[in-house]
Amino acid sequence: MKAAVYYETGGPEVFRYEDLPDPTCHPRGILVRVEAVSIEGGDVLSRAGGVLATTPHVVGYQAAGTIVEVGEQVTDRQEGQRVVTTAPFGSHAELRSVPVSSSWVIPDGLATEDAATVPVPFGTADDCLFEFGRLQAGETVLIQGAGGGVGVAAVQLAKRAGATVIGAASQDEKLEALRAYGLDHGVNYRTADLVSSVMSLTEGRGCDLVVDPVGGNVLQGSLACLAYRGRAITVGNASRESRLVDLGGLGQGNQSITGVYLGAELARGSRAYDMIAGHLRDMAAGSLRAVIDRRFPLAEAEEAHRYIESRQAFGRVLLIP
Ligand SMILES: NC(=O)c1ccc[n+]([C@@H]2O[C@H](COP(=O)([O-])OP(=O)(O)OC[C@H]3O[C@@H](n4cnc5c(N)ncnc54)[C@H](OP(=O)(O)O)[C@@H]3O)[C@@H](O)[C@H]2O)c1
Structure with missing residues (x-):
């Protein structure tokens, strides 16, 4: 071959x-x-x-x-x-x-x-949002790397679940394109300060959940975007920057950070496998793209x-x- x-x-x-x-x-x-x-x-x-x-x-x-x-x-x-x-x-x-x-x-x-x-991006995004992120309808979620494979899956799944979806990306074109997939607000972190933009979009409250496949300095910013009792999910290191972050501020707002790895879920029982089979059916039916x-x-x-x-x-x- x-x-x-x-x-x-x-x-x-x-x-x-x-x-x-x-x-x-x-x-x-x-x-x-x-x-x-x-x-x-x-x-x-x-x-x-x-x-x-x-x-x-x-x-x-x-x-x-x-x-x-x-x-x-x-x-x-x-x-x-x-x-x-x-x-x-x-x-x-x-x-x-x-x-x-x-x-x-x-x-x-x-x-x-x-x-x-489908399997890795949608399975990963689903577990970040729901299995580990506990996202509820009416909550606000920030998706870092929103124009990437995991990001576009997360935007679709979060919107479908009734969340307000904020996405961050390096280009306005990606953010504009994401609107067709359910993005409510886009932040170009190259031309605007991410944390102050998110705080302004949430009227100073912050986000209930942040999904971060980028890591490095971006992950530090993700923690700064959390609301009281907000949850951060670290799921990758697309930035290839240091994974050291300062967790000092989390305690004051009863906030948390969780790592997610889809492979560990697929290796344990049928839940994650069946979840992905559902994504394939949903895409065949047109509710995911x-x-x-x-x-x-x-x-x-x-x-x-x-x-x-x-x-x-x-x-x-x-x-x-
Ligand atoms: N834990 C798991 O189970 C799991 C599963 C799937 C993926 N992952 C990890 O999640 C991360 C993203 O995966 P993906 O499939 O979504 O990747 P992707 O499609 O390549 O998207 C990555 C996004 O990260 C952003 N980014 C920020 N800094 C970057 C840099 N220095 N170089 C390249 N991209 C950068 C890019 O958006 P902007 O340019 O707009 O910022 C890009 O859209 C990877 O680290 C991957 O290994 C983990």
Whole structure:
């Protein structure tokens, strides 16, 4: 099979487009011909640094396609079915072998490309908002990195639940586009002070919940935006800045901060798996929407990652094998 691989971490230029042996199908797994790779925020971070699990390495959490082989112990999947898959790596390739438990059958009426954008961003956003963030109708939520994959999912889910949604991003164009997905107020943190803007939008009260996939200095600002009894969720470090934050102010307002990792939930029982199956059904029914900015051929993984790192991407960028 063809794959976008790298032999060392670094900038997007580390990608090579090469032939690799086809992966084999595990007895409890499926082999999938990939039709759409969703480049996740974590894929960009994995490529930029850290230890390689394999060499050459095929990066990537999430891809959708068609089953071409079913493991001998699998009873609930068939060749020819369309599925979306997640795994710690391996999405940037023509073929992908995953445990059946890391796959969701794509409902009729949902395009394979759209399904490719669902499990990690929507599952993560849902857990940040509701399972751990306890968001209620009528509350106000601030979504940092609102134009990213997790961000656009969080904006849609929060609005659907009856919250007032404030989003922060680096460009007015992203904030304007987010209005179609439910954003009530946008703050461009490059041209306005985030904390004072949020305080002004909430009449000095602050936000009941902040979802922060950016980290670093942005996370410090997130804590400063909390209302009395406000909850902050730290769910990523897209900024790649230091994760040290000063928690000194939280006690005075009975505020809290919680870390969220979807993988830990998927590894424990069926709740998170079923939640994501629900997102796929909702997208097929039209109550959630995939946000796909651009498509690149798999051979152009370098250009696709470069585009994401330029901070212009809105929602998801796909690779098409
Ligand atoms: N814990 C979990 O289970 C989990 C699950 C999914 C993702 N994550 C993490 O959440 C983070 C976001 O994921 P994602 O898929 O939403 O990523 P994404 O689609 O690439 O979006 C990231 C957003 O972060 C903002 N950002 C701020 N500083 C940045 C910087 N220095 N470089 C790049 N972007 C920057 C960008 O918006 P602006 O330019 O508008 O600021 C961008 O829209 C990642 O760290 C990812 O690893 C964690």
